Amino acid sequence: MKIIVSVKQVPARDSSLRVDAQGKWLEEADLTYEMNEPDAYALEEALQLKEKLGGEVVVLCAGPQRAAQTIREALAKGADRAIHIEWEERAAPDALTTAQLLANAVKPESPDFILTGLQSDDLGYGQTGVVLAELLGFAHATIVMEVEPQGDAVRVKRELEDGWFQHVSLPLPVVLTIQSGIKKLRYATLMGIKKAKTKEVKTIPASQLGIDLNSGLVMERIYLPTRSKKTQIFSGEPKQAAHQLVEKLKFEARVI
Amino acid sequence: MSVLVVLEQRGGKWNRTSFEALAAGQKIGQALATPVTAAVLGSNIDSLATEAAAFDIQKVFAIDDAALEQYTPDGYAAALEQLIQASTPKVVVFPHTYQVRDYAPKLATRFRKSLVSDVVDLKTVSGGLSYVRQLFQGKLNADIPAEGDLQFVSIQAGAFRAAEPASATNPIEQFRVKLDPSAIRSKPEAPYREAQRSVDLGAAPVIVSVGRGIKEKENLPVVEALANALGAELAASRPICDNGWLPMERQVGSSGQTVSPKVYFAVGISGAIQHLVGMKGSKTVVAINKDENAPIFETADYGIVGDLFEVVPALVEEIQKTKA
């Protein structure tokens, strides 16, 4: 089985998010980067599928040069090789543009499974996997919690709202968008990290994939949301703030 | 030209966020000076179509087909593709539900458009309409101009006040679609719920909920002490349960439990929408977070900006003092 897993590099969760002077994106100098969290789970599922079915796991990533580090991390955890679409992207491309790039890069691979994260932590479209499936003509399922391969088909458990679940069967090839938490994540071993250095990373410039990279939705401006609610903030030393809060809880909320 | 709002039902029951999307659709219709229509899909949906026709809209498209009895992305995308081709709306509006997440990007792709997902607000700047959506799980907003001859937009739950029926009887158009059942690739089984939960957070009067700010499982006693001091139930955001630090049944949010205690403490929780939908009904919300810009403060009544490892023990001490 050929299993592709899409992995995106995103600003680390604890980064301070400062909007740049043009109001188009963030001050990059402030940022450190990491693997998009749901993608780490997609990678884990991909590796376990390979352990069950044999074949190979190929990492697929579109991003600037710095994304090479995230790709290495995925290889160190056990992926076999990678495709890096080198893309000094304009700020915040839309899901269709990204999915078109991924689709064109992945077409020659004819995979059986494509696993993506269900959502990116930065842009949060929750769409790229579904769009990719449509572009490739693959069946898909979203918010997947369990993957049960069944020959040339797959049965998955999907999460629905309010604690409901549903099993769905689909023919291969298939795109699955993976929910966080589905398996316990592995760590890269020292051996894995060493081996990763020798694994193949094929780089393809985004400009060579035949896609208009400057069309699509535009974010005109990004900004900190203004707060509409008057939250009463207690400041000062923790002890003092705690005292003020407890007074409120006692005399207004009356829970103490 | 029109605004088409796709209403969602499952098994003959509305998803209530449909009417929030309808309200947003009505506002978009006003801004663009175009009429609003609505669509209902399914099998045997006459009574739902009649209910939809009572709202302040131009008409309802009822797409009634045996192949739509169960939701599938192939079936829904094909049916709506035909309706859009026939009725040529300018904007198609959806509630941002799990079902919409599953097929709307596919549908938009058929028209080579990107869905503007999870919209929280509308803005008119010098005559032009913009959609506002969130980035970084609510930490930032982005304005996206409503451009193009065909736009796809999904509306975040809770962002608009649901439309009320206007006791009208607007026309219902039965829209016939051609669906090939053999082209529907996914075979869904009946939805189910996991076995009964042993903790019912829904009934707890006070809840202390912990998020990733706690950093490690070994730190959980810090918040447990607060829960004990308050006689509260302990709950958590999703990553805490994903990591196995607390059992799944203590998760609050769209994929966990919905709670409405008298007081909800959000400790080291950022306030992503999927968490908020599970606890917004709380009477009083207290947030403790080191980031003054954390979205949770928009929902909180009381807040302390600070390090939970300093604030929570101080709080426990104060509570014990008060109780003594």
Ligand SMILES: Cc1cc2nc3c(=O)[nH]c(=O)nc-3n(C[C@H](O)[C@H](O)[C@H](O)COP(=O)(O)OP(=O)(O)OC[C@H]3O[C@@H](n4cnc5c(N)ncnc54)[C@H](O)[C@@H]3O)c2cc1C
């Ligand atoms: C389809 C779907 C369903 C989901 N369902 C759910 C759900 O049911 N429930 C749910 O909770 N999430 C759900 N999520 C995930 C959700 O989007 C968020 O990722 C999650 O809620 C974030 O959890 P968090 O706030 O604990 O973590 P983070 O977003 O990482 O926030 C941690 C917070 O802790 C603060 N912090 C860090 N250190 C300290 C300190 N020392 N003192 C004080 N504060 C500190 C930080 O400032 C930050 O605000 C779902 C997501 C998707 C896509």
Ligand SMILES: Nc1ncnc2c1ncn2[C@@H]1O[C@H](COP(=O)(O)O)[C@@H](O)[C@H]1O
């Ligand atoms: N630039 C990218 N490179 C690789 N994968 C991506 C990229 N952008 C999005 N994805 C994948 O698509 C998923 C959903 O992203 P999004 O639609 O932006 O929420 C992510 O979890 C990734 O798996």
